[in-house]
Amino acid sequence: AQSVSQHNHHVILSEAASLELGCNYSYGGTVNLFWYVQYPGQHLQLLLKYFSGDPLVKGIKGFEAEFIKSKFSFNLRKPSVQWSDTAEYFCAVNTPMNTGFQKLVFGTGTRLLVSP
Amino acid sequence: EPEVTQTPSHQVTQMGQEVILRCVPISNHLYFYWYRQILGQKVEFLVSFYNNEISEKSEIFDDQxxxxxxxGSNFTLKIRSTKLEDSAMYFCASTGQGAWETQYFGPGTRLLVL
Incomplete structure (x- = not known):
């Protein structure tokens, strides 16, 4: 079964520090990859996605992620974090189901705290 | 920008009671999903729905x-007889014209079963 691993459960950074959150997935076929963010008290929002093409994808709020097929990875990066980036970050992979439809398989999430 | 909405935001119920969680997907979307997140655990797929029928469901999605x-607008999740272990955040999501498009999530309903 498809699985997604996020290695860091909690990350604490100071403002202006660089961020990299790891994500690895297990499925060997064609994948669509996503990073969602959940700010305190808010819903899951799409940060960025990879479907095909350039493996370096740029999302909102200065985030980017790199798809490395050989490593089954889709790490999230931001060169300089802000206090407002404090949130929980979820990596997810689109997985085909028997009916041909999709479901998202999520990682456990990484809780990021940025101190001012 | 269109959003998925969910009501209520919080629900507290007694074990054995029925609850209905409501979602209004984005208006021109065709594919609908429910996920749940038990506190401290992963977001898990429950069910997908298309063309007025369930297209896929997980092992969690039992007869309850x-x-x-x-x-034309609402999409509901009913739990017939709630159990303590049903306490979780329930998220609705919808996708547009293609089954493999990006899923957009609602704010969730936090369900507490006592």
């Missing part, structure tokens, strides 16, 4: 659960 699209 049902989904319905009673009119």
């Amino acid at each position: 659960f049902s989904v319905e699209r009673p009119d």
Whole structure:
């Protein structure tokens, strides 16, 4: 079964520090990859996605992620974090189901705290 | 920008009671989903729905659960007889014209079963 691993459960950074959150997935076929963010008290929002093409994808709020097929990875990066980036970050992979439809398989999430 | 909405935001119920969680997907979307997140655990897929029927469901989605699209806008999740372990955040999501498009999530309903 498809699985997604996020290695860091909690990350604490100071403002202006660089961020990299790891994500690895297990499925060997064609994948669509996503990073969602959940700010305190808010819903899951799409940060960025990879479907095909350039493996370096740029999302909102200065985030980017790199798809490395050989490593089954889709790490999230931001060169300089802000206090407002404090949130929980979820990596997810689109997985085909028997009916041909999709479901998202999520990682456990990484809780990021940025101190001012 | 269109959003998925969910009501209520919080629900507290007694074990054995029925609850209905409501979602209004984005208006021109065709594919609908429910996920749940038990506190401290992963977001898990429950069910997908297309063309007025369930297209896929997980092993979590047993006979106590049902989904319905009673009119052109609402999408509901019913839990017939709640158990303590049903306490979780329930998220609705929808996708547009293609089954493999990006899923957009609602704010969630936090369900507490006592």
